[in-house]
Amino acid sequence: MKRRTWLLRVAVVTLIAGPVAIGAYVKSQQDCQQSLLNPFTFAYFRLVSRERVSSTSNIFKLQPAKPDDNRQVYESAWRTGIWSVMFKQPQLQIGRHYTPLPPVDQSEDEMLRFFIRRDPHGEMSRYLNGLSSGSKVEIRGPQIEFEISSDVRDILFIAGGTGIAPALQAAYTLLSRTSDTNKPRMHILWATRRREDCLGGSSNNNQTGAPRSSWLIGFFGTKPSSPAAVILEPPTSGAIVKQIESLQSQYPGQLTVRYFVDEENTFIGKDSILDFTNSESSQGSHHKKLILISGPEGFISYLAGPKVWARGRELQGPLQGVIKELDPKDWSVWKL
Ligand SMILES: Cc1cc2nc3c(=O)[nH]c(=O)nc-3n(C[C@H](O)[C@H](O)[C@H](O)COP(=O)(O)OP(=O)(O)OC[C@H]3O[C@@H](n4cnc5c(N)ncnc54)[C@H](O)[C@@H]3O)c2cc1C
CATH class of the missing domain: 2.40.30.10 (Translation factors)
Known part of the structure; x- marks a missing residue:
């Protein structure tokens, strides 16, 4: 049935426009059906x-x-x-x-x-x-x-929500360059709204001192709810946490993660950034060090200032926010 319809269409095209149109039509049909991922056609x-x-x-x-x-x-x-x-x-x-x-x-x-x-x-x-x-x-x-150049050895990735996906990509690319003489390191700070988003993710990420205001305030105009019961030993890890753990066991000591859960009132603070950028192993290295940030607009703005639009393109915009205040020397910052 499908074949008959297709032949009928070719016949109509033949009568109307001749061989050139047939070529273009067949080509377009082939293009529609292809499964080879490419930047130009779907x-x-x-x-x-x-x-x-x-x-x-x-x-x-x-x-x-x-x-x-x-x-x-x-x-x-x-x-x-x-x-x-x-x-x-x-x-x-x-x-x-x-x-x-x-x-x-x-x-x-x-x-x-x-x-x-x-x-x-x-x-x-x-x-x-x-x-x-x-x-x-x-x-x-x-x-x-974002291209992770071959001279990068340390990445601090600050991820909000599904911003963990590019963080996992960066970890995969960077750590796959591991050799006897090259042991790149990556630290992820992952903020989620609810514990269910990162079930099983464990880190001693409870902040000392008074709870900070959340990046969600301002972006959504809401205050964080009162702290929910902290799940101490979640039954099983969620799919994303499992993937993080799998990379951690594949590259022991090279990937560390801290989880921040809004409903538990744990928020990414200056100290959690400095813990990594000031760590002994990050000091004195002559290799490139990167801070990458990915998440909702409000999250990126709070940490590093907003990206801006100019001449029809999205640009990085000036460095502002928490990271500007910390002014981590020797670290390049990129907002995704
Ligand atoms: C490079 C890049 C990579 C990305 N990777 C991911 C990824 O891996 N995973 C992921 O989840 N996202 C990712 N995103 C975001 C994604 O592209 C979409 O922007 C997102 O999924 C929302 O698209 P949408 O069409 O569903 O929402 P849209 O229809 O575009 O809506 C956008 C927002 O407006 C709100 N909105 C729309 N209409 C209404 C209404 N009537 N009332 C109230 N609110 C409304 C929606 O709630 C939503 O928050 C990525 C973005 C970029 C640029």
Whole structure:
């Protein structure tokens, strides 16, 4: 039936416009069906599964709709640093960027996994959460968001919410450069709204002194709720925490993480940043050191000042906020 419709369309095109149009039409059909990830045209992938991480986030697993070999494309992006792909919402013809999580299983090397916030008011979020397994999804990329140059040895990554996805990418790229003579280090400060977002994530991150005001104040105009009961020994780790732990066991001592949970009144403070930037092992190194920040706009502004738009492009804007006050010498700062 499908084949007959296709042949009918070719016949109509033949009559109307001749061989040139046929060539263009067939080419466009081929392009539509391709599953090779590329920055110029949307490639077809299929939704394999949507795994619940918390009430506000899921991990989406996609695989190419056809057995196109995407491994080289992925490998090149993973070697470079932080990257995203654009998803298309075909009914509204809008696109949104999402950050692939590093691979966890070699047998799934054709797949891409995404940690996506569930937002009932978000157009793309609503679309993605309404898809059933096996649905086609159109994506385009990779788009390199930040290149981690080969001279970088220390990264402090400050992540808010799904900003943990680029943090995991940075860890994956940086730590994969480990050798007998090169032991790069990375420290992640991850702030989430609720414990359910980072279930099982343990760190002695209780701040001393009075609780600080949250970055959520101002951004959402709400005060943090009173401290909820702290879960001391959560039954199992969430999917993202598991992936962090897996990287930690693969690179012992090279990746450290502190978890901050808004509903538990633990917030990223100056001391948590200084603990790493002033640590003995970060001192005296002649290699490049980076502070990367990713999360909601309010989170980035609070820590390092807002990004700005000029001449149709998003620019870094001046360094402000908490990090400007700390003025960590020898550290370059980048807002993602
Ligand atoms: C490089 C890059 C990488 C990214 N990676 C990720 C990632 O890995 N995971 C992830 O989850 N996100 C990621 N994002 C964010 C993502 O691209 C989207 O911006 C996000 O998912 C929201 O898109 P949306 O279409 O669902 O929401 P939109 O429709 O664009 O809405 C945006 C905001 O406006 C609010 N809003 C819209 N309409 C209403 C309304 N009527 N009433 C009240 N509020 C409303 C929504 O609640 C939402 O908060 C990334 C962004 C970039 C730039």
